[in-house]
Amino acid sequence: MSDITARPQDFALPETAPDKSRGYLATVLRRLRYDYVTLFFLTLIILIVLTAVFAPLLAPFDPNKTSMIYRLKPMGYKNFLLGTDELGRDMLSRLIYGGRVSLVMGIVPVCIASLVGGLLGVVAGFFGGSLNMLIMRTVDVFYAFPSVLLAVAISGVMGGGMVNGLVALSLVFIPPLCRVSETATTQLRNLDFVEAARASGASGISIILHHVVRNAAAPVFIYASSLISVSILLAAGLSFLGLGVVPPTPDWGQMLSNLRQAIYVQPLICALPGVAIFVTSLSFNMVSDGLRQAMDVKA
Amino acid sequence: MWLYIARRIVLVIPIAIGVSIVCFALVYLAPGDPIQSMTPADASPADIALIKRAYGFDKPVPIQYLNWLGRAVSGDLGVSLQTHQPVFSEVMHAFSNTVVISFGAVVLAFSFAFVLGIIAACNIGRPADRVATGISVLGVSVPNYWLGIVLIIIFAVQLGWLPATGMGSKGSQSFDFTSWEQLKYAILPIITLSLVPLGVITRSTRSAIADVLAQDFVQMLRAKGLGGAAVVRHAVRNALPQILAVMGLQFGYLVGGSILIETIFTWPGTGFLLSKAILTRDIPLLQGTILILSLSFVATNLIVDLLQTAVDPRIKRA
Numbered sequence: 037m038s039d040i041t042a043r044p045q046d047f048a049l050p051e052t053a054p055d056k057s058r059g060y061l062a063t064v065l066r067r068l069r070y071d072y073v074t075l076f077f078l079t080l081i082i083l084i085v086l087t088a089v090f091a092p093l094l095a096p097f098d099p100n101k102t103s104m105i106y107r108l109k110p111m112g113y114k115n116f117l118l119g120t121d122e123l124g125r126d127m128l129s130r131l132i133y134g135g136r137v138s139l140v141m142g143i144v145p146v147c148i149a150s151l152v153g154g155l156l157g158v159v160a161g162f163f164g165g166s167l168n169m170l171i172m173r174t175v176d177v178f179y180a181f182p183s184v185l186l187a188v189a190i191s192g193v194m195g196g197g198m199v200n201g202l203v204a205l206s207l208v209f210i211p212p213l214c215r216v217s218e219t220a221t222t223q224l225r226n227l228d229f230v231e232a233a234r235a236s237g238a239s240g241i242s243i244i245l246h247h248v249v250r251n252a253a254a255p256v257f258i259y260a261s262s263l264i265s266v267s268i269l270l271a272a273g274l275s276f277l278g279l280g281v282v283p284p285t286p287d288w289g290q291m292l293s294n295l296r297q298a299i300y301v302q303p304l305i306c307a308l309p310g311v312a313i314f315v316t317s318l319s320f321n322m323v324s325d326g327l328r329q330a331m332d333v334k335a
Numbered sequence: 336m337w338l339y340i341a342r343r344i345v346l347v348i349p350i351a352i353g354v355s356i357v358c359f360a361l362v363y364l365a366p367g368d369p370i371q372s373m374t375p376a377d378a379s380p381a382d383i384a385l386i387k388r389a390y391g392f393d394k395p396v397p398i399q400y401l402n403w404l405g406r407a408v409s410g411d412l413g414v415s416l417q418t419h420q421p422v423f424s425e426v427m428h429a430f431s432n433t434v435v436i437s438f439g440a441v442v443l444a445f446s447f448a449f450v451l452g453i454i455a456a457c458n459i460g461r462p463a464d465r466v467a468t469g470i471s472v473l474g475v476s477v478p479n480y481w482l483g484i485v486l487i488i489i490f491a492v493q494l495g496w497l498p499a500t501g502m503g504s505k506g507s508q509s510f511d512f513t514s515w516e517q518l519k520y521a522i523l524p525i526i527t528l529s530l531v532p533l534g535v536i537t538r539s540t541r542s543a544i545a546d547v548l549a550q551d552f553v554q555m556l557r558a559k560g561l562g563g564a565a566v567v568r569h570a571v572r573n574a575l576p577q578i579l580a581v582m583g584l585q586f587g588y589l590v591g592g593s594i595l596i597e598t599i600f601t602w603p604g605t606g607f608l609l610s611k612a613i614l615t616r617d618i619p620l621l622q623g624t625i626l627i628l629s630l631s632f633v634a635t636n637l638i639v640d641l642l643q644t645a646v647d648p649r650i651k652r653a
Contacts, residue, residue: 177353180633181625184592189625192613193364269478273595276480277610292481296599303488310481318476325472 067330074326077319084316088135095129100284110302119305121291122298127305130286131312137198137280137287138316141271142264145205150260152206153213157256158248160214161221162240172218178211187270188277196279205270209263216259220252254331261324265317272313288313340641347637351630355407358626359400365618412623417615422623426605430627432502433597433604436521437589440528445582448533452540452578457567459545467537474534480595483527487599490523497522500601524600528593532585539581543574576647583639591632 068074087094096115110119119127160171178186190204224230224247233243272289274280281287291309299306394402406412412422448471455467491499502520547553547570556566590605597606605624612621 173349174353176350177357180350180354180636181357181629182588182591182632184588184594185625185628185632188594188609188613189358189361189621190364192609192621193361193618195366265476269476272478273480276595277598277613279613292478292484296484299484299488299492303492307481307485307488310478310484313478313481314476317478318472321472321476 064330064332068326071326071330074323074330077322077326080315080319081323084135084319085139087132088139091133091136095126095132097126097129099125099129099133099286101125110305119302121295121305127308130291131288131308134286134288134291134309134312135316137275137285138268138272138289138313141198141201141205141280142268142316142320145202145271146209146260146263146267148202148206149209149213149263150256153210154217154252154256156210157214157217157219158221158244158252161218161252162225162244162248164222164225168218171214175211175214178207179215183208183266184270184273187274188279191274191279192277196274196282198281201271201274201280204274205267208270209260209267212263213256213260217252217256220255221248224248224251258324258328258331261327262321265320265324268313268317268320336644339644343637343640347633350633354629354633355404355626356400358622358629359403361622361625362618407626412626413619415612415620416617417611417620422620423627425608425620426624426627429603429605429608429624430631432602433590433593433606436524436528436596436602436604437586437593439521439525440589441532441582441586443525444529444532444536444585447529448536449540449578451537453544453567453571455537455541456544456548456570457563464541467541471534471537471541474530474532474537476534477530479527479530480599482530483523483596483599486523486527499523500599502601502603520600520602524596524602527600528589528596532582532589535585536578536581540574540578543577544570547573576643579646580639580643583635583642587632587635587639590635591628 121127121130156171156175160168181189187204187208190207191200194200194204230243230247233247238246271280272287272292275287275289276293278290278293280290283290288309292306292313295302295306295309410423412426414420415422415425418425451467451470455464458464487499490497498520502517544567548566553566553570556569561569592606593602593604594606594609596602597604598610601607605628609621609624609628611617612624
């Protein structure tokens with residue numbers, strides 16, 4: 037499983053100024069328009085999200101309907117396009133529904149961590165001094181755990197379930213995002229325009245809101261986008277260990293784990309949930325890479 | 336440099352204390368009474384009272400922490416609820432098994448990633464670079480626990496070349512490198528584990544060497560008429576300490592994060608112990624394993640940092 041491998045210092049502020057005539061956002065979009073690889077994977081993500089959202093309309097069967105007769109049938113058997121699982125449930129329907137949990141577990145913790153970690157980092161970077169010491173040294177402690185271990189430790193102790201998983205993953209991602217945002221804020225704090233705002237009488241809060249947060253947002257956003265794939269892999273890993281959603285709610289990691297006993301019977305079907313996890317995580321990784329290049333955040 | 340080394344070692348102490356606090360606090364995260372999670376479900380009230388006194392649960396939390404820390408430092412991490420063995424010795428047994436596959440995986444990953452990264456850095460933007468970068472993205476995107484299952488399906492179930500799970504018929508107490516019978520069991524876990532470090536090391540080798548190749552002295556070497564391969568040799572020598580540091584960190588991640596792979600291959604390492612502890616809600620075992628794994632990760636980070644300082648003469652940190 038991928039770990040949080042990117043170092044925060046890789047995510048410095050944009051070095052080159054965007055094209056003046058166009059504005060930053062327009063430049064980024066223009067660059068993305070010609071990046072066909074990124075566009076392809078972006079389309080893939082949109083499709084995966086739409087499939088998950090409209091799961092009830094798309095799934096051919098009830099994902100939780102078990103059947104004693106149709107257990108572990110091969111792909112294409114009767115109406116089961118992708119076969120059935122160890123309880124005779126339709127694999128295609130379960131894969132479609134399973135995306136819901138995986139996407140939520142991939143995106144929500146990263147959003148929570150971006151908000152909490154990002155704000156903590158801005159506060160630590162902007163005010164400096166002993167507050168910075170307190171926040172950043174605490175972050176250092178959590179850095180001392182490999183992310184897989186931290187996630188497993190927290191949800192292993194608290195027990196399975198979706199909420200516990202979300203809490204565990206959010207806690208895992210807060211430290212790295214806090215570091216990225218602290219680095220960006222510390223750089224920003226000493227720039228002339230922040231000095232100018234302070235000289236013209238702007239209060240700390242308004243400088244933070246108008247100048248710091250807006251400028252630190254790009255590196256935090258890019259780093260966060262690279263964490264979504266990590267989060268999906270970690271979440272699926274947690275459910276693989278039995279620390280995910282409560283059965284029978286379909287979830288890719290759990291399906292992979294349950295089908296493991298059937299590798300001698302239906303090896304192809306056992307591999308399917310992993311393919312879903314793989315494609316989703318790969319797509320998020322590729323889009324994150326493309327965004328980083330387009331937004332010119334130094335990597 | 337000695338001053339730097341001393342300072343770096345001193346700086347680790349607060350981190351280690353912080354780590355121990357987190358591990359201690361884990362017990363309080365568990366739903367219900369901490370005593371409940373420390374005792375078997377069928378314990379009699381007298382047993383519970385005994386454990387309560389023995390672990391000092393009747394004292395204030397900071398005192399409890401200090402007591403716990405004192406025992407942990409002397410190697411007493413409590414007793415597993417399932418096996419009734421001391422947690423410390425269980426974890427230490429498993430630890431060496433985890434190191435075997437983690438080390439194998441990092442060495443395997445490095446040997447491929449190093450070559451891939453150099454090829455990519457010398458051909459930036461060309462097809463060779465695309466392929467290498469593609470492999471590295473695949474490496475970090477693949478759910479490796481899934482890949483492990485796929486490898487089992489192919490090499491153990493379909494082809495029958497390699498054993499699927501376990502560590503060999505001789506039992507799992509110690510790994511014997513000289514016996515092919517035992518090595519066979521380690522092959523699939525090592526390949527599976529090597530994927531993430533393969534991706535990460537390829538990426539950092541590529542960027543480290545590309546950075547060096549863009550420096551003035553490389554242009555100087557080229558201007559003086561040095562050929563391609565010789566230039567690359569200079570670049571590699573310059574970038575090597577940095578790449579080795581990445582490799583060391585990856586080793587740390589593998590030792591701490593091999594839980595899923597060890598679960599799939601029922602490899603009797605720390606990760607397998609951890610997943611067993613989760614399954615049986617054996618909180619003392621869980622806590623002890625996590626404490627030792629995270630402290631070893633801190634130690635690995637420190638060693639990598641110190642080695643890098645020693646190897647790279649340019650780093651003169653005060």
